Amino acid sequence: MQKVNLSDKLSGFDEVWSPKIVGELNGQYVKLVKARGEYVWHHHEKEDEMFLVVRGRLSIHLRDRIVDLHEGEFFIVPRGIEHKPVAPETAELLLFEPAATRNTGNVDHAYTVEADKLERI
């Protein structure tokens, strides 16, 4: 039961595409992640996923369009929908999703971290 300062937590790591758990409630995780470059196309079979931009810009590529997010904007990718996040420069994101969510969804990739192996910061 401690408060979390997003900037403090974000200043504590540099890796990109490596989500860190900063909160847990009702079976959901609050995560912080830094993004830079192109992620991998994937989907989550059973989980909706929320991306909130804390700093920078993020483009979420969907198969039929691109959603451009700036600071203070969020987008929810519904379960089953293929998506590929892309950040032209380093972006800082808050994610909200079920604790069971695997970061690369249905895809095995160098970025994959199994849900039970995620770091808590």
Added chain:
Amino acid sequence: MQKVNLSDKLSGFDEVWSPKIVGELNGQYVKLVKARGEYVWHHHEKEDEMFLVVRGRLSIHLRDRIVDLHEGEFFIVPRGIEHKPVAPETAELLLFEPAATRNTGNVDHAYTVEADKLERI
């Protein structure tokens, strides 16, 4: 499936202590609320509740301490824990909580809005 700009949504209403739904995922709601003055002591029997300060300051009074939150800080009030949010000046907050969450929890109050009556904006 549209992005949400927090500032745009927040500029659309003035009432305090009246949460608006701006997103839904995995049985949870994302809500925005403006806070000013003292709320009512209450708890939620089955729901953990997350308060993220988008603008301003919020003090979450607990029975044994006060958690002071500034912009970019969040706190999760675990289920069953009595709390009373207090905002000295108008604060803008993002809430994450299960869709079933009643805003005044176990207490009936003028601020009470039943979960199925919340406005979506």
